[in-house]
Amino acid sequence: MNDPRTVLQGVGLSKRFGVVQALDAVDLTVHAGEIHALVGENGAGKSTLINILAGVLRPDGGRIVLSGREVRLRTAYEAAQAGIAAVFQELSLVGTLSVAENVLANRQPVNRLNLIRTAELRRRTRQALQVLDVDLDPDALVERLSIAERQLVEIVKAVSASPRVLLLDEPTSSLTRRETEALFGLIRRLRAQGAAIVYISHHLPEVLELADRVTVLRDGRHVATRPAGDITENDLIRLMVGRELRDIYGQRGMTERGTVPRLCVRNLSRPGAFEAVDLEVSAGEIVGLAGLVGAGRSELGRALFGAEPASSGRIEVDGQHVWPRTPTAAMRAGIAYVSEDRKEQGLYLRHAVRDNLVAPRLERFSNRWGWLRDGAIDAYARRARDRFGVVTPDVHQPVERLSGGNQQKVLLAGWIGIEPRVLIADEPTRGVDVGARTEIYGHLRDLAANGAAVLLISSDLQEILGMSDRIVVMRTGRIAARFDRDQATEQAIIAAALGADGGGTS
Amino acid sequence: MTTALLARVGRFAELRILLVVVVFAGAMTAYDPRFLSSATINTILLYLFGYAIMACGMTVLLVSGGFDLSVGSVSALAAMVAAVLMKDPSIQLAWPVAMLIGLTTGAALGLFNGLIVAKLKINPFITTLGMMLLARGLTYIVSGGIGQSGFDPGFCSLGQGVIARVQMPIIISLTLVAAADLLLRKSRFFRQNYYIGGNEQAAWLSGIAVNRIKVLNYALSGTLAALAGLLFAARLDSAMPNAGEGDELKVITAVIVGGASLAGGKGTVLGAFLGCLLLAMIRPAISFLPIEDHWEKAVVGAILLIAVVLDRVGRRG
Numbered sequence: 001m002n003d004p005r006t007v008l009q010g011v012g013l014s015k016r017f018g019v020v021q022a023l024d025a026v027d028l029t030v031h032a033g034e035i036h037a038l039v040g041e042n043g044a045g046k047s048t049l050i051n052i053l054a055g056v057l058r059p060d061g062g063r064i065v066l067s068g069r070e071v072r073l074r075t076a077y078e079a080a081q082a083g084i085a086a087v088f089q090e091l092s093l094v095g096t097l098s099v100a101e102n103v104l105a106n107r108q109p110v111n112r113l114n115l116i117r118t119a120e121l122r123r124r125t126r127q128a129l130q131v132l133d134v135d136l137d138p139d140a141l142v143e144r145l146s147i148a149e150r151q152l153v154e155i156v157k158a159v160s161a162s163p164r165v166l167l168l169d170e171p172t173s174s175l176t177r178r179e180t181e182a183l184f185g186l187i188r189r190l191r192a193q194g195a196a197i198v199y200i201s202h203h204l205p206e207v208l209e210l211a212d213r214v215t216v217l218r219d220g221r222h223v224a225t226r227p228a229g230d231i232t233e234n235d236l237i238r239l240m241v242g243r244e245l246r247d248i249y250g251q252r253g254m255t256e257r258g259t260v261p262r263l264c265v266r267n268l269s270r271p272g273a274f275e276a277v278d279l280e281v282s283a284g285e286i287v288g289l290a291g292l293v294g295a296g297r298s299e300l301g302r303a304l305f306g307a308e309p310a311s312s313g314r315i316e317v318d319g320q321h322v323w324p325r326t327p328t329a330a331m332r333a334g335i336a337y338v339s340e341d342r343k344e345q346g347l348y349l350r351h352a353v354r355d356n357l358v359a360p361r362l363e364r365f366s367n368r369w370g371w372l373r374d375g376a377i378d379a380y381a382r383r384a385r386d387r388f389g390v391v392t393p394d395v396h397q398p399v400e401r402l403s404g405g406n407q408q409k410v411l412l413a414g415w416i417g418i419e420p421r422v423l424i425a426d427e428p429t430r431g432v433d434v435g436a437r438t439e440i441y442g443h444l445r446d447l448a449a450n451g452a453a454v455l456l457i458s459s460d461l462q463e464i465l466g467m468s469d470r471i472v473v474m475r476t477g478r479i480a481a482r483f484d485r486d487q488a489t490e491q492a493i494i495a496a497a498l499g500a501d502g503g504g505t506s
Numbered sequence: 507m508t509t510a511l512l513a514r515v516g517r518f519a520e521l522r523i524l525l526v527v528v529v530f531a532g533a534m535t536a537y538d539p540r541f542l543s544s545a546t547i548n549t550i551l552l553y554l555f556g557y558a559i560m561a562c563g564m565t566v567l568l569v570s571g572g573f574d575l576s577v578g579s580v581s582a583l584a585a586m587v588a589a590v591l592m593k594d595p596s597i598q599l600a601w602p603v604a605m606l607i608g609l610t611t612g613a614a615l616g617l618f619n620g621l622i623v624a625k626l627k628i629n630p631f632i633t634t635l636g637m638m639l640l641a642r643g644l645t646y647i648v649s650g651g652i653g654q655s656g657f658d659p660g661f662c663s664l665g666q667g668v669i670a671r672v673q674m675p676i677i678i679s680l681t682l683v684a685a686a687d688l689l690l691r692k693s694r695f696f697r698q699n700y701y702i703g704g705n706e707q708a709a710w711l712s713g714i715a716v717n718r719i720k721v722l723n724y725a726l727s728g729t730l731a732a733l734a735g736l737l738f739a740a741r742l743d744s745a746m747p748n749a750g751e752g753d754e755l756k757v758i759t760a761v762i763v764g765g766a767s768l769a770g771g772k773g774t775v776l777g778a779f780l781g782c783l784l785l786a787m788i789r790p791a792i793s794f795l796p797i798e799d800h801w802e803k804a805v806v807g808a809i810l811l812i813a814v815v816l817d818r819v820g821r822r823g
Contacts, residue, residue: 056711077713092711094704096771105701105712108694115692 005031006068007196008053008084008165013062015048017401022048024220025062030165030196035187037211037228038200040240041405041433045220046200050167053198054086055079066165077106085163087154087171095143100125102142103157128160133182147341148175148293155183165196172206173431176292176459177494184210202433204233216240237434248438249466250445260319262453263335263422265304268313273299274477277313281422281453286444288468289457291497296477297457298340301424304455305337306330317421331360334421338412338428340457346411349400353392354381356399356410361418380417388413389439405436412440416447423447426457441467461490473497520777522816523764527784534787538794546790548673552741554786555679556581556734556750560757561764561778562686563727567630568761569690570699570720571706571770572623574727575634578753579641580615581735582746584608586645588736589654589745592661601661609732615641616728620721638754646747655744665741675737682730687775699723703770759806760785763813784809 008030015023023045030036038046051057053064055073063070066082073079076086093102100121101108109120125138134152142150155171168187172180187197187210201207207214208228216223216239223239265279274296281287289297303310306324315322317333324330330337339345347356358365358377365377381395388409392402399407412428425444429437444467448454458464464471471488473481473496481496534541560577567574588608591599599607615637622633667674690696701709702716710716739745764781766773788805792798 075713076711077715080713088711092705092708094701094708094771096704097700101697101700105709106698106714108697110694114694115688116694116697118692 003029003031005033007032007066008198009065010049010053011063011065013049013052013059013064015045015052015057015059021220023052023059026217026220026222028053028198028215028222029225030198032164032194032196033191034212035191035197035199035210037207037214038198038217039202039204039207039214039236040217040223041435044217044240044433046217047169048220049217050086050169050198050200051088053079053165054084054088054167056086056088080161080163083164084167085158085161085165086167086169087158088169091150091154093142093150093153093157096141098139098141099129099136099145099153100138102153103128103138103160105157107161124160125156128156132156132159132186134179146294148179151175152179159186159190163195165198166190167198169200170202170431171199172201172203180206202431204236207236208233240434248434248441249463250438250441261316262318262451263304263455264314264316264319266314266316268300268303268310268315270299270303270308270310272477273303273308274310274474277474277479279455279472279479281455283421283451283453284448285469286448286454286456286467288464288471289455289474290459290461290464290471290493291474291480293459295474295497297474298426299477300474301337301426301455301457304330304422304424305335307337331418331420335424336360336415336418336420336422337424338415338426340426340430342407342411347399347407350398352396353385353390353399353402353410354378354395357381357384357395357414357417360414384413384417388416388443389436405432408432408440409436412443416443420447420452422453422455424455424457427459428456429458429460429463437463461493464488464493465490520765520774520780523777523780523784523813527780527787530784530787530791534791534794541791541794548676549790550783550786551676551679552673553789554782555675556738557753557757557760557782557786558679558683558779559730559734559737560727560753561761561782562682562775563723563730564757564761565686565764565766565773565775565778566690566696566699567723567727568758568766568768569703569770569773570723571703572720572723573630573634573758573768574616574619574724574731575631575754575758576615576619576637576641577727577731577734577757578750579638579645580612580728580731581738581753582749582751583615583641583645583648583735584612584732585735585739585745585749586649586654586747587611589657589739590648592657593654601658605661605736608736609729612728612730612732612735613725614728616725616731617721619728620724623724624717624720642751649745649747651747653744653746655742657740657743662740662743665737665739666743675741678737683775683779687779690775700771703772705771756785756806757782759810763810765817767817 006029010026010028012025012027013023014025026045026049028049038049040046048057052059055076055078058074064073071082073082103125104121108116109124110116122138129136132155134156136149142153145153151171158166171183175183191197199211211228213225214228214231214236215225216236218240261280262283263281265277268277269275277300291297299308302308304315306326306329309325317335322333324333324335348359354377358380366372378395385392385395390406390409390413392406399410408428415423428440432440444454456467465488469485471483471485471493472479473493475497483492531542540546564574564577585608588604591597591604591607592601619634619637622628623630665675669677698714698719701712701714702719706716735750738749760781761773761778763784764773764777766778785806788802792801
């Protein structure tokens with residue numbers, strides 16, 4: 001208790017949301033000059049714990065002790081004042097303002113009249129960006145930035161306050177390798193300066209590489225805290241799920257490939273996004289689409305789904321020419337798309353689980369006068385919940401109450417529910433824990449085994465290698481390489497994604 | 507190079523509305539040089555001074571994602587309260603005191619709006635619609651349905667005085683607009699509204715006292731509405747129970763034409779003022795043109811629609 005290195009201590013922290021005990025008397029002790037990783041499946045309580053420490057949520061019970069003094073953190077601002085900065089999973093940026101105004105939100109340099117000194121604001125932001133090796137214009141509007149860039153801005157915002165305690169909730173989930181390395185360098189520098197860092201990640205190799213100590217949570221309880229040097233990835237997984245996981249990617253189905261590919265893309269282009277893309281996916285096949293963030297993978301997916309239609313080329317489904325200009329048209333052709341951004345583009349967060357499950361196919365649940373059949377929807381929603389293992393006591397719960405992994409399952413279940421001939425899954429396991437990932441992989445495999453063509457867009461190379469029958473790598477809008485699963489290696493994919501010279505093209 | 511330049515120009519959000527105002531005034535002047543005479547300019551500025559004052563508060567509100575339908579009624583009630591306090595034989599308060607009470611009335615009603623919107627999370631449209639009806643009703647109750655006039659010359663001089671050949675209401679409104687524009691653009695306190703309107707959750711996470719600022723915004727809007735009503739009464743030497751009817755929609759129209767959005771997060775006071783200016787030019791323009799007065803409303807409506815459509819198209823490009 002009285003270790004002089006202790007900076008931040010949570011004692012017996014508890015939090016309940018409705019019927020779910022999200023956090024149950026959890027203790028956490030973080031030292032100065034330490035990177036303390038927090039791992040656990042989604043729903044284990046990591047985000048709840050971090051939100052309490054950041055002043056966003058108030059605990060039902062327990063105490064927070066900062067540098068030996070008990071503190072009450074009623075708002076994020078009070079936490080920031082106390083020296084606790086947080087990078088949230090939910091991005092806390094204002095899209096209509098510039099990078100500089102976001103980085104120094106509520107901390108803008110002012111003159112004596114309390115007027116903002118714009119040049120100084122810009123200068124300080126440029127400095128903060130440089131420290132993290134982030135190449136962004138301080139004047140750029142945040143809403144024009146990609147998700148990865150926004151994540152960087154979020155990190156710069158938190159770090160630029162020189163906090164004593166830095167809380168990072170999955171900061172690398174949409175960063176490229178280079179950006180991740182830069183972030184790690186920065187985190188280590190902060191550690192050397194004596195900051196305490198709490199780091200949440202699902203990426204276990206990353207955790208072991210970076211952290212000094214690891215705390216594992218499961219079902220809202222503290223399971224173990226160990227020095228990172230004394231523990232292996234398998235140990236961690238065992239502690240997290242309480243069981244051993246072997247091959248999380250599952251076994252490939254033995255479906256015969258048809259002679260005509262399910263999905264055939266020829267010379268597809270949209271200037272500024274992707275160019276001259278040729279692609280085939282057969283029935284029963286999972287094709288992995290790899291590449292850096294910004295290489296045009298999501299844009300290609302969205303074009304196939306008609307969300308941002310391509311400008312030239314040809315798309316065929318089962319040999320039939322289709323040219324979806326809207327998602328509705330794509331769905332009619334049997335194409336489904338699971339968005340990479342489930343919160344913004346995939347789910348109706350405030351609506352019930354059941355409404356989300358049937359959203360892509362309302363017409364099947366309405367009678368001939370167009371009235372929705374509630375009973376049928378409920379029955380279907382319960383079946384889908386059980387089949388997809390969505391953890392929720394009640395399908396009338398709003399989706400926003402579910403953990404990330406369960407949200408993702410709801411999204412996937414909705415789209416698999418339309419029985420697509422082609423499923424495009426864009427980062428289907430981002431921010432999802434190991435247990436839920438295994439289930440999601442299983443569902444993708446089942447769908448393929450039932451004859452669908454699956455296009456898996458992912459930045460997780462392990463996932464690409466583990467899941468795909470064939471792998472296609474995109475770089476700056478073009479297809480850079482194609483591999484059969486047997487030939488593909490992590491190194492070869494990275495080399496293709498970066499370009500032959502190996503230099504960064506992001 | 508060119509894109510950087512364009513980006514820089516594009517950052518002056520008021521550029522488009524400024525161009526429209528200049529082109530409109532230029533075209534009218536080409537048609538009839540008297541349009542740019544000091545008499546016409548004076549008419550235009552005297553017509554819009556009340557709207558410009560209310561637009562300052564309304565812009566702050568719209569930027570923060572808020573909205574106030576009650577400004578017209580509140581301006582009438584504040585003026586009527588002050589008028590009755592000055593003129594009622596059994597009261598006969600000195601005009602500065604009566605005026606202060608009028609302003610306080612506006613501030614109090616705005617505060618009330620703000621508390622309901624911020625603390626109880628009730629939609630600002632509903633809240634201020636209720637306040638609009640309530641304040642109008644109170645105006646009739648306070649006045650007994652009749653107007654008041656014959657105010658103290660000191661009070662009237664606020665609306666009728668002239669300094670360096672410029673009318674007092676013009677001086678007051680332009681000063682307020684300049685101050686409000688600077689504050690909303692540059693001051694850390696008012697700048698917080700862009701965060702709140704852009705992403706309330708993010709603003710809160712950044713430590714911005716979202717609720718307190720929202721409440722203050724409504725109080726500010728109420729106070730400015732009261733000031734506009736009082737100046738209007740001083741100018742006409744008359745407080746009428748139906749004064750300011752429909753002003754709320756004119757002000758909101760002008761602010762949106764000037765670049766603000768009901769979605770919040772954008773807009774400037776300068777833009778809002780230019781919006782007021784554009785709308786105020788329509789009536790004199792029509793008097794110069796061989797068309798009937800009925801055109802005014804249609805033209806205002808068309809301008810509002812064109813403004814929002816252009817805004818949307820511009821954002822896509």
